[in-house]
Structures are given as C-alpha cells and as structure tokens.
Amino acid sequence: MVDPSVEKTGSRVSRGSIVWFVLSGVLILGLMLMIGVWMKKSDGATLEIGKTAPDFSLTSFAGDTYTLSELRGKVVLVNMWASWCFTCDEESNMLQEVWEEVEPTGEVLILGVDYVDTEKPALEFILSHGLTYPNGPDLGSNISKLYKVSGVPETFLIDQNGILKAIQIGPFTSSEDVRSFLAQAGE
C-alpha cells in the first residue's frame, strides 16, 4: 500500500524537473549561440579566393594612408613581412625590382605590411633594401588577423575590382615568380 500523497508529491517534482531541464537547455543553447556569434565576429570576414578581399587601412611609415576599398581600379599586391624574417630579405629585393617596372604604369600598387615588428629594425630593413613601395606597420595586428596570416612572408593579390585572386604562402623564389603571381590578376 503506497501513500497517495507521496505519489502526488512525486509527480509535482517531475513536472518541476522538466521545467528545470527545459530552462537549462534554453539557457545553454542561448549561451552557445552567443559564443558562436562572438567567435564568428572575432574571426573576421571570410577570406576566399574569388570573393571580395577584406577591407583595411594601412598608414605607411611615411605617414600616407592606403585604404583597400579606395584603391579600386588598381591591382594591389599586399606583402606581409617582418625585419626578423630571414626569407623576407631576398623576397623584398624581388618585389622592389618588379615595383620599379610596374610603378610608372600606375596600374599596380605594392603594399608592404610590417607584421609584429618593431619600428627601428623595420625602418633599417626598408633602408638597407632600398624599398620605395609603401610600407607600414600592422597596428594591433588587425590586417594580419583579417587575412588570417600565420607567418611571414605571405602575399595576397587583389584585382582592380577588389577581388582576392591569389595567395602566396612563403617567399617568392624569383622576380619572374612575382610577375607570374601578378599576372593572375588579369585572369
């Protein structure tokens, strides 16, 4: 013989438990959604070849500001480098050689983005390699985050319409390699 009052209490607790579980589930799902949105937001824009390249602004060491979205009509080659990067040494010479060829046409812009570097060694690097294309620091590592840079050198090619056309991970092996990379903007 079971006391009926106990059975009644038991069923009331079960309903309470269900409400608890539902509320907890909604809370956990809501939190997961929030974290997901936050992670997506902090991950930045999508980086995909054939899609619009993420916009950024770079203030060069000379004080000039370059905003990617304002450079439509030009092919932009964004080169991530650092003074402490050994393979960036030779690559910068190749980029300078190509820059001297393309600069008079006004159709191509090479932008050097100095990745997690200190100003003094960076300026010494620019001077020692005689770089004349614009170079500037990646303040707050904002550009490298947008372009998901994991190391240097890395180079991105953006066509006249702001579309990301190619990504080069690691250094170029020759000036011809740089020219072939640039040619992909017209494809």
Place this chain on the structure above:
Amino acid sequence: MKKNLWFSALFITLFMLFYLVSPVAADDPVLVSDDDVNEIAEQLYCPVCENVPLDVCPTKACIDWRTVIREMLEEGKQNDEIIAHFSSQYGWSVLPMPPRVGLNWLIYILPPAIIMAGGVLLITLIRKGKTQSDQIPVETPSHDSKNLEDYLAIIDQDLKDKENNG
C-alpha cells in the same frame, strides 16, 4: 662683516651647484637592469611563437621587443604604459589574459557561473533525494506476506521431516 661675507660665498656656491648640477642630473638616462626589462617582458607574450613569454623567448622579434621595453624604461615610461603600448601595437594576443571589455566578459563570467549553477543543481538534487527517501511509505502486511509465512512454514516442516528420516 667677515662672517657675512663667508655666508654669502657659501650661498652663492650652493646656488651655482644647484643650477649647474641639476640639469646634468636630469639628463642622465635612467639605469635599467635586465631584471627591470624582464619584469615587464614576463607579462607579455610573443605573438609569433604562441604561448612563450617574452622574457624567455629566444627569437629575434622578441629580442627586438625587449630592446623596445628597455628604451621605453630609459625614457621614464611606467610599466602600465609600456604594456598598453604593446597591446595597442600588436593586439591583445600579446597579453596573458584578454582585456575585460565587450564579449570578453563571457570568459570571466561563464566558468564561475556554470560552477555555481552546477553547485545549486547538485544541492537541489541531494535535498530532493533526501526528502523522497524520508517519504518512502511503510508497507502494511498484505496477503503476500501471509503467503510467505505459509511458504516458510512448509519449508520448516520439510526440514523437520528430513531430520526425522535422516
């Protein structure tokens, strides 16, 4: 009269010493030791080689950074100013902990909140379990018990018979 002259000379000498020596002292660079640099460097992380504190990081980038810390200390910058400079220059990934701004607060709030909620849930379940165990009904003897008594009586009888026969 001679005493006054003596005091005047002393005063002029002290005055000149104060004005000539103090600017020289002000121009002296602050002496910065490796320990001073490392005290700040250990609060920063190399963004190139992840999870390596700046004071023990051997890469050229980290050596350059430590040089910057030394220069800033020599300029008389405070520890907080130097850390803020690195954070704004390279992003907050150089800090050991994300700054308490915006959604970063979730990192600080969620773990203790989940632990607390778990604790509350555990206490609730334990208390509920205890209440239910207190309310377990005492079964009154029923006809089932009667059957059991009869059954036990039969067994007893069987055992007695076996003993008598044996």
